[in-house]
Amino acid sequence: MSALPFPRAGWRTLALALAGAAATHAAIAQGVGCGGLANNYGPYDYRQYKDAPEIDPVTKQMSPLLMVEGAHFIDTCEALVKCKRGSIGSDIDYTLRAFPNHHRALVAMMLYGERTRRDQPPDALFTVDCYFKRALAWKSDDVIVRLIYAGYLNGKGKAGPAKEQLEAASKLTGDNAFSVYNVGMVALDLNQVDMAVDAARRAYGAGMTHPVLRQRLIAINRWPSDIQLPGEAAAASAPSSPPSSAPASASGPASAPDAATPPAGR
Numbered sequence: 001m002s003a004l005p006f007p008r009a010g011w012r013t014l015a016l017a018l019a020g021a022a023a024t025h026a027a028i029a030q031g032v033g034c035g036g037l038a039n040n041y042g043p044y045d046y047r048q049y050k051d052a053p054e055i056d057p058v059t060k061q062m063s064p065l066l067m068v069e070g071a072h073f074i075d076t077c078e079a080l081v082k083c084k085r086g087s088i089g090s091d092i093d094y095t096l097r098a099f100p101n102h103h104r105a106l107v108a109m110m111l112y113g114e115r116t117r118r119d120q121p122p123d124a125l126f127t128v129d130c131y132f133k134r135a136l137a138w139k140s141d142d143v144i145v146r147l148i149y150a151g152y153l154n155g156k157g158k159a160g161p162a163k164e165q166l167e168a169a170s171k172l173t174g175d176n177a178f179s180v181y182n183v184g185m186v187a188l189d190l191n192q193v194d195m196a197v198d199a200a201r202r203a204y205g206a207g208m209t210h211p212v213l214r215q216r217l218i219a220i221n222r223w224p225s226d227i228q229l230p231g232e233a234a235a236a237s238a239p240s241s242p243p244s245s246a247p248a249s250a251s252g253p254a255s256a257p258d259a260a261t262p263p264a265g266r
Contacts, residue, residue, distance in 0.1 A: 034130030037138055041068070042098040045139055049099075068098045078108050080115060088112060089123030096131050100138040101145050106131060110152050128152065143172045143179050147186045154190050162190055170195065177206035184213045193222055201227060 037043055042064065049065035056063065072091040077083035083091035089112065095105040112121045113128040120127045126134070132149040135142065146169035153162035166186055173179035184199030200213055204227055217223040 034126050034133050037100060037134060039097045043100050043138055044098060046099040046102045047139070047142065050103075065099065068095055073102075073105055073108075078104060080108065080112055087123040089121045093124045093126075096134070097125075100131075101135040101142045103144050103148065106135060106145065106148055110148070114155075141172055143169045143176075144182070146172070147182055150186055151189060159190070163192065166190060166192065166195070170199070175202075175206055177203050177208040180206065181208050181210060181213055185216075188213075188216055193220070197222055197224060200224070204229060 044064050046065070049063055052063055052065070054063050054066045055061070072083065072085055073095040074084050077088060077091050080088055082088075085091055085094075092105055092109050092112065095102055096109060099105065109121065109124065109131050110128050112124075113119060116122055119129065124131075129152075132145065132152065135145045136149070139145070146165045150162045150165035150169065153159075153165060166183065169179075169186075170183045173183060180199050181203040184196045184203060187193070187196035187199060196213070196217065200217060201224065203213065209229055214223060214227075214229075
């Protein structure tokens, strides 16, 4: 089960088919207006490696993601304290050139730009906005990149482009409960309440039980009364106990089962 990577859930997978390789290489050759994507190592799709074994069971070689993170994106670097090989900006930049859609590195670069109050953080080769554009030029179907980008744009006061990214992300979620849930969370951050309500219907209807989206909608009186979590639905449909003269210690109807575990998401 993937962690929820957005505000109030902690800012913290699908590889393209081989048939799309030609289009991918064309994008690399053409660049995206923020430098070409060709790199001496990679580029790789972050989603393909983030849950993969650290050592390939066939080749016995270390995962490219482990190699890059171990050398350039250690925990203290992600926390914007100290990196291993170079400066904060240069090591996060290296990570994003090897894995343009590295979700946590994109967040780190965004936060580094906020901390330094610079559109192009110190020792970074591109602006923060460019790193997002590069990520989407590399893998335009990455829902998480689009949601993080929407939050970044909204923070910059660019409500229109932020909504565009949110809507594009919503179209890419399919039936993935976690992805739909995260769309709802970011929709509320962007004050797109109707979209958040729709996302809640879809996410909880698909089995999501994480409560924060629901709590936020309740707080603004927008939680639809017809949406029930799995445990609530079971409790509502359970038959009531008939009157009985049995003592209070007698066994009664079984209590409603615990809420179902939400499905794994990307």
